[in-house]
Amino acid sequence: MAEKRIADVRRKVSNFLDTDVPVKTGNIVETQNLTKVYRMGKIDISALTGVDLKVPRGDMICLYGPSGSGKSTLLNLIGGLDKPTSGRIMVDGVDLTKLGGNQLAEFRLRKVGFIFQNYNLIPTLSALENVELPMIFAKVQKKERKKRAVEMLASVKMDDRLKHKPDELSGGQQQRVAIARALVNRPSIILADEPTGAIDTETIRMLMRIIRELNSEGQTFVIVTHDLLVAQACKRSIILRDGRIERELTGKEIAQAIIASGRENARS
Amino acid sequence: MSYVIMAVRNLSRSKLRTTLTTLGIVVGVSLMVALFAIGEGMNVRMEEQLRALGGAEIMIYSTSGTRGMRVATRGNPISEEYVETVKAIPGVELATGILSGSGEARKNQTFIIGIDPESYFQLMGELNIIEGRTLLPSDLDSYGTVIGLNLAEELNVTIGSNLNTKSWGGAWDAPWISFEIVGICETGNPQQDRGMFIHLSHAQYILTSKDEYGAGERHVTQILVKTEDPSQIDDVVKRIEETVPDVRVFAAKTMIQRIQESMSTMILFLEGIGSIALIAGTIGILNTMMMSVFERTREIGTLKAIGAKDREILVIILTEAAIIGILAGAIGCMTGAAGTLLWANFSRTGYGITSIQPVITLEILLTMFGIGIVTGVLAGLYPAWRASRMDPVEALRHG
Numbered sequence: 001m002a003e004k005r006i007a008d009v010r011r012k013v014s015n016f017l018d019t020d021v022p023v024k025t026g027n028i029v030e031t032q033n034l035t036k037v038y039r040m041g042k043i044d045i046s047a048l049t050g051v052d053l054k055v056p057r058g059d060m061i062c063l064y065g066p067s068g069s070g071k072s073t074l075l076n077l078i079g080g081l082d083k084p085t086s087g088r089i090m091v092d093g094v095d096l097t098k099l100g101g102n103q104l105a106e107f108r109l110r111k112v113g114f115i116f117q118n119y120n121l122i123p124t125l126s127a128l129e130n131v132e133l134p135m136i137f138a139k140v141q142k143k144e145r146k147k148r149a150v151e152m153l154a155s156v157k158m159d160d161r162l163k164h165k166p167d168e169l170s171g172g173q174q175q176r177v178a179i180a181r182a183l184v185n186r187p188s189i190i191l192a193d194e195p196t197g198a199i200d201t202e203t204i205r206m207l208m209r210i211i212r213e214l215n216s217e218g219q220t221f222v223i224v225t226h227d228l229l230v231a232q233a234c235k236r237s238i239i240l241r242d243g244r245i246e247r248e249l250t251g252k253e254i255a256q257a258i259i260a261s262g263r264e265n266a267r268s
Numbered sequence: 269m270s271y272v273i274m275a276v277r278n279l280s281r282s283k284l285r286t287t288l289t290t291l292g293i294v295v296g297v298s299l300m301v302a303l304f305a306i307g308e309g310m311n312v313r314m315e316e317q318l319r320a321l322g323g324a325e326i327m328i329y330s331t332s333g334t335r336g337m338r339v340a341t342r343g344n345p346i347s348e349e350y351v352e353t354v355k356a357i358p359g360v361e362l363a364t365g366i367l368s369g370s371g372e373a374r375k376n377q378t379f380i381i382g383i384d385p386e387s388y389f390q391l392m393g394e395l396n397i398i399e400g401r402t403l404l405p406s407d408l409d410s411y412g413t414v415i416g417l418n419l420a421e422e423l424n425v426t427i428g429s430n431l432n433t434k435s436w437g438g439a440w441d442a443p444w445i446s447f448e449i450v451g452i453c454e455t456g457n458p459q460q461d462r463g464m465f466i467h468l469s470h471a472q473y474i475l476t477s478k479d480e481y482g483a484g485e486r487h488v489t490q491i492l493v494k495t496e497d498p499s500q501i502d503d504v505v506k507r508i509e510e511t512v513p514d515v516r517v518f519a520a521k522t523m524i525q526r527i528q529e530s531m532s533t534m535i536l537f538l539e540g541i542g543s544i545a546l547i548a549g550t551i552g553i554l555n556t557m558m559m560s561v562f563e564r565t566r567e568i569g570t571l572k573a574i575g576a577k578d579r580e581i582l583v584i585i586l587t588e589a590a591i592i593g594i595l596a597g598a599i600g601c602m603t604g605a606a607g608t609l610l611w612a613n614f615s616r617t618g619y620g621i622t623s624i625q626p627v628i629t630l631e632i633l634l635t636m637f638g639i640g641i642v643t644g645v646l647a648g649l650y651p652a653w654r655a656s657r658m659d660p661v662e663a664l665r666h667g
Contacts, residue, residue: 082660109574116570120566120569122567133574134575
């Protein structure tokens with residue numbers, strides 16, 4: 001069953017991207033020797049150095065690390081927002097390094113859902129319209145669009161706030177709308193960049209519960225964070241430092257770190 | 269929800285700014301509407317004047333006392349004898365003398381046109397009489413006059429009414445005649461439609477006598493000529509110049525050419541003024557759109573992250589600019605038309621340049637509406653292009 005779905009997705013991908021369908025793998029994300037160098041004036045700054053990352057389908061992985069560790073850069077590369085200096089990124093069977101600007105936009109539209117720290121909802125649009133937006137770009141019919149947007153908002157328990165504008169919603173509510181927006185085009189992977197950065201602990205728990213629920217239904221997540229509560233809620237946590245993958249954090253380490261920081265256990 | 273709704277929401281985000289931006293184009297468009305309407309009015313006026321020339325192929329004015337087509341009352345008129353002299357010149361088929369000038373009827377200003385009915389109508393064609401009859405040779409003895417429709421309405425007079433008439437601004441003892449209205453005409457020439465057609469000798473008595481006991485000088489202000497062979501007009505002009513002293517002789521076609529030349533210069537000038545106003549408005553839109561795109565950098569980054577292509581960002585921003593253009597075009601056409609009609613209302617009784625009745629045509633309105641939209645879209649092109657080319661990562665990091 002799962003095999004068939006993957007095959008379907010693959011066919012669709014090759015249809016709209018018109019690229020070769022590569023060797024089937026169980027990994028939704030696979031990077032090889034990924035390097036990103038920024039040029040600041042005359043100085044080259046290495047944001048990522050030789051990163052090899054594999055994210056299996058259905059995983060919920062956390063990229064943990066201090067600021068400047070390259071975790072956001074890695075996320076942007078996986079999401080097709082940025083292009084690597086060298087190396088290869090395969091996402092859901094698509095080699096991103098081979099795509100041009102518009103193809104990357106199409107890739108983001110169909111394959112990726114983004115969740116941001118500042119929610120980044122469009123302030124002039126209602127919750128419902130914000131969720132409809134990706135479907136407008138995907139040319140989904142109006143009726144279908146509205147139906148799916150309501151469904152998605154219901155799945156994050158925001159269906160009672162359809163007509164509200166972002167500034168009439170709390171931070172947690174806005175982030176739930178943003179999650180619905182990320183989900184609505186049925187992406188292969190959801191990428192979240194510090195999704196809880198501006199939210200209180202209670203709301204973080206609620207959001208992570210929603211994300212875990214979605215993950216248990218098979219949705220793959222990659223979450224960038226420096227919040228241990230978020231790391232604890234994920235299946236795996238990877239530490240990045242100075243643009244390299246340092247190692248994987250164990251659950252025990254996270255729990256100890258949380259106790260040391262004086263915060264409550266997120267799973268309670 | 270569509271791009272249009274998104275654009276409207278964005279524009280209503282800062283209503284004052286949108287209003288002020290729109291105002292820039294509104295001013296430009298309404299100015300252009302007014303200027304084009306005046307230009308059109310000048311065209312209509314020229315056609316009227318050409319029509320007023322009727323069958324006249326050559327006009328003879330005295331060297332002084334005349335200015336273009338307007339004839340002053342004083343100055344140095346032509347002796348009536350020369351009408352016969354001109355008639356005798358080889359190649360001349362018809363000639364008629366006219367004495368015209370400002371008159372006063374029932375305290376109102378009017379335009380007196382003294383003619384010899386027989387030769388005048390033979391040369392110029394009959395008047396368009398809408399009531400009563402035309403001016404006849406017999407009106408010389410019965411003091412009949414045919415007046416223009418506008419004058420009749422202004423004075424509220426009709427066939428059979430009497431009009432005491434003297435020269436405009438004449439003294440209390442200036443010579444006057446009580447005319448009986450025998451006909452009302454509508455020629456389409458504003459001067460004639462506010463004027464009185466009377467016999468030449470009556471006009472001479474009113475306009476050229478020193479006092480009420482005077483007989484009037486036997487003068488005319490212009491002589492109109494029809495030639496036997498239109499291809500020989502230039503030769504006839506030369507012969508008239510050689511025979512009649514102290515006159516200026518114009519062929520109608522040269523006059524038309526000259527009017528058309530000065531007219532096109534004028535219209536070019538008006539279009540220049542309007543274009544400058546529009547360019548200023550365009551820069552206004554450009555400025556506002558640049559600012560609004562900059563302020564929305566992160567939103568544009570977000571749209572790109574969730575899958576908007578460059579072209580879609582371009583369309584969204586251009587839609588906003590186009591809406592400003594449509595609004596400005598529509599409002600500009602309305603205010604321009606309103607202002608022009610107001611001007612027309614004030615200028616109805618004026619003389620000279622202010623007497624030009626602006627004419628608003630559908631073509632002018634549609635053109636200017638179109639120009640409003642095009643201006644908006646053109647001004648939006650660069651900001652929209654900038655927005656579409658933003659790097660999503662940079663844009664998302666923006667404030």
